Amino acid sequence: TAGITQAPTSQILAAGRSMTLRCTQDMRHNAMYWYRQDLGLGLRLIHYSNTAGTTGKGEVPDGYSVSRANTDDFPLTLASAVPSQTSVYFCASSDSSTGPYGYTFGSGTRLTVV
Amino acid sequence: AQSVTQLDSQVPVFEEAPVELRCNYSSSVSVYLFWYVQYPNQGLQLLLKYLSGSTLVKGINGFEAEFNKSQTSFHLRKPSVHISDTAEYFCAVSDPGGSQGNLIFGKGTKLSVKP
Numbered sequence: 001t002a003g004i005t006q007a008p009t010s011q012i013l014a015a016g017r018s019m020t021l022r023c024t025q026d027m028r029h030n031a032m033y034w035y036r037q038d039l040g041l042g043l044r045l046i047h048y049s050n051t052a053g054t055t056g057k058g059e060v061p062d063g064y065s066v067s068r069a070n071t072d073d074f075p076l077t078l079a080s081a082v083p084s085q086t087s088v089y090f091c092a093s094s095d096s097s098t099g100p101y102g103y104t105f106g107s108g109t110r111l112t113v114v
Numbered sequence: 115a116q117s118v119t120q121l122d123s124q125v126p127v128f129e130e131a132p133v134e135l136r137c138n139y140s141s142s143v144s145v146y147l148f149w150y151v152q153y154p155n156q157g158l159q160l161l162l163k164y165l166s167g168s169t170l171v172k173g174i175n176g177f178e179a180e181f182n183k184s185q186t187s188f189h190l191r192k193p194s195v196h197i198s199d200t201a202e203y204f205c206a207v208s209d210p211g212g213s214q215g216n217l218i219f220g221k222g223t224k225l226s227v228k229p
Contacts, residue, residue: 040123042204042221090157102148103217105157
């Protein structure tokens with residue numbers, strides 16, 4: 001089934017450790033995004049990439065980094081996790097070359113930092 | 115910068131009753147508007163979108179929304195809800211001042227349908 005695959009589904013991570021959340025899409029969408037979802041705060045954009053080789057900062061980028069080596073993959077890295085990064089993380093993609101016609105979302109990664 | 119306000123964080127309603135979930139956005143410039151639904155422990159799915167043309171937009175599962183430019187609103191409605199509509203609903207708007215394709219989301223409205 002075409003779409004976005006996120007891994008892992010959930011993870012418990014010790015504070016201070018690093019971790020990479022994986023995101024792969026098979027729709028050849030040029031744009032990809034990482035959001036975090038927290039109770040009462042909705043979805044907040046962490047980083048985005050409009051095309052392979054380029055990335056940009058969203059609303060809450062501190063403590064996170066991304067790379068976009070190719071069209072399909074957009075990993076999110078936490079270099080040194082802190083408890084405030086406990087959240088549900090969603091990867092999304094869109095074909096923004098033809099306008100913001102809506103995103104396709106992955107199923108999310110639930111991360112708990114202890 | 116663009117912002118989205120969903121006026122109700124929770125909406126309880128009985129099965130087969132009508133429902134309206136409210137959404138207002140901040141900018142009066144041309145925008146694209148979206149509603150997404152998130153079922154428990156799942157990602158977000160697109161319900162409907164307004165890009166241009168008719169201000170009444172029909173989506174999946176019997177939902178519809180009306181774009182009102184003068185009131186900068188995009189309220190979501192369904193004439194008769196089902197138990198299966200229990201979910202969280204997010205309104206989103208494109209950000210003309212941001213990176214192409216970026217969406218700004220509201221904080222969500224939890225719809226709880228009771229028998």
